Amino acid sequence: MRRAGILMPISALPSPYGIGTLGAAAREFVDFLADGGQSCWQILPVCPTSFGDSPYQSFSSFAGNPYFIDLEDLAAEGLLEPGEFRDLNWGDDPARVDYGLLYETRYPVLRGACRRLLEQDPPDFAQFRQEHGDWLEDYALFMALKERHGGVSWFQWPEEERLRRPGALAAAREELGEELAFWRAVQYLFFRQWKKLKAYANGKGISVVGDLPIYVSGDSADVWSHPEQFQLDGEGRPTEVAGCPPDGFSADGQLWGNPLFDWERMEADGYRWWIRRIASQFQLYDVLRIDHFRGFDEYYAIPYGETTARNGRWRPGPGIGFFRAIEAALGPRDIIAEDLGFLTGSVRKLLAESGYPGMKVLEFAFDSRDTGGGYLPHCYTPHCVAYTGTHDNDTIQGWMSSAPAEDVALAKAYLRLNEQEGYHWGMMRSAWASAADLAVMQFQDLLGLGSEARMNIPSTLGGNNWRWRTLPGTCGGELARRLRREMEIYQRLPAQ
Secondary structure, eight states: OOEEEEEOOGGGSOOTTSSOOSSHHHHHHHHHHHHTTOOEEEOOOOSOBOGGGOTTSBSOSSSOOGGGSOHHHHHHTTSSOGGGTTTSOOOSOTTBOOHHHHHHHHHHHHHHHHHHHHHHOOTTHHHHHHHTHHHHHHHHHHHHHHHHTTTOOGGGSOHHHHTTOHHHHHHHHHHTHHHHHHHHHHHHHHHHHHHHHHHHHHHTTOEEEEEEOSSOOSSSHHHHHOGGGBOBOTTSOBSEEEEEOOBTTBTTOEEEEEEOBOHHHHHHTTTHHHHHHHHHHHHHOSEEEESOGGGGTEEEEEETTOSSSTTOEEEEOOTHHHHHHHHHHHOSOOEEEOOOSOOOHHHHHHHHHHTOOEEEEGGGGGOTTOOSSOOSGGGOOSSEEEESOOTTSOOHHHHHHHSOHHHHHHHHHHHTOOTTTOHHHHHHHHHHHSSOSEEEEEHHHHTTOOGGGOOOOTTOOSTTTTTBOOOTTOSOHHHHHHHHHHHHHTTOSOOO
16 A cells, blocks of 8 residues: 655654644644645654754663653643743744753653642552553663762763662662652653554554664663673673764764674573563554664674774674564564665665565665665665655755755756756655655655754764754645645555
């Protein structure tokens, strides 16, 4: 079945409170998708952001982002008074997220809501704690200890807490009981609101497509609570870290810095940690995009302490045995493999054996630095997902303005682009017209925005990364009608 979707991060939804949330604007966006003939809403990871405000660097790969909890919905439930949040300073620019301001302002408001929640003791709270107990207690303790130590990385905590000495952890649980209760309650509120939003989307015929980073942050509850699953030394520090080697896009490569998995150890216990992780993702999403699929075939390991990715080496990943273990435990799942970049024959073989659809990014098709990727639409087979660009790419209009002249000329000739109509519509139309079973567009491209709306520039920190937001009123009826007409033309309307 031919389908279409929109990539729109939760953080980028309009809201008067500094960042997009799971509230009314999210439901309005679902309505827009349904009116526009879409089948899927793709988002970025919804886990709590840490270093660099990136959703791909999180304090937990299981927890939800507290910033996404909608304050108006909390007020409607009686957990907040309007005066406790409506008159606060949430930032001067509604088109940008101010993460520093959010950190200072959001948590005091949430503490008030959680205090009332715990006083009410909702009947399903104990059940929530039980269902999520395999990660929730470690996460709550991790966040409470991080707060006590001024927010520093757990690598800098006292040894007895850093290395999880039982006596030290028992003492911390007793001393930080109120903090533990707060962090549990925050997660309860997130998952309760998320469950309602997902039910609303599914009720409108919209499937939610989530995004799973292959790696987790070093400064996370994941690594602190399960150090045996990672390549760490006796002090809990990484021996090697993740990244990508130098290529035509980056002379130094990409130094991500994430600790690497101990794949031999994981295989020996049947990949139990990974099975729990992916199972938790399918509690949130209908479809899951797994980032950096190549890393399961072979992964790039950089010695800890290096300042660039130049001196790394390729090491074998878990291969098809990993995915067979996942399917044996969880059954067949709707998974998209992020197979972008230089692909070896063994990666292509792994993709074919997995049975997952890969990705095709149209902007890559005209990049003179990259050949042989099969990104031109006439090369697509049905079993793939077509994008004009992802969160790591420029917008279409931004790309047309900044790409080398010969690349832009080729795109204009191949796609028969018309400046009067807007280059973005011509490029999106080519993806919709392709044979790909699913075609996903960035919402910024529907609006015809330039580089100012780009979500992320890989290998950079700060700046405008992860900060773009849309303004109220952009999901209008006229745009939905035009989008639906394109779906009719290219036979991507949902089945009735």
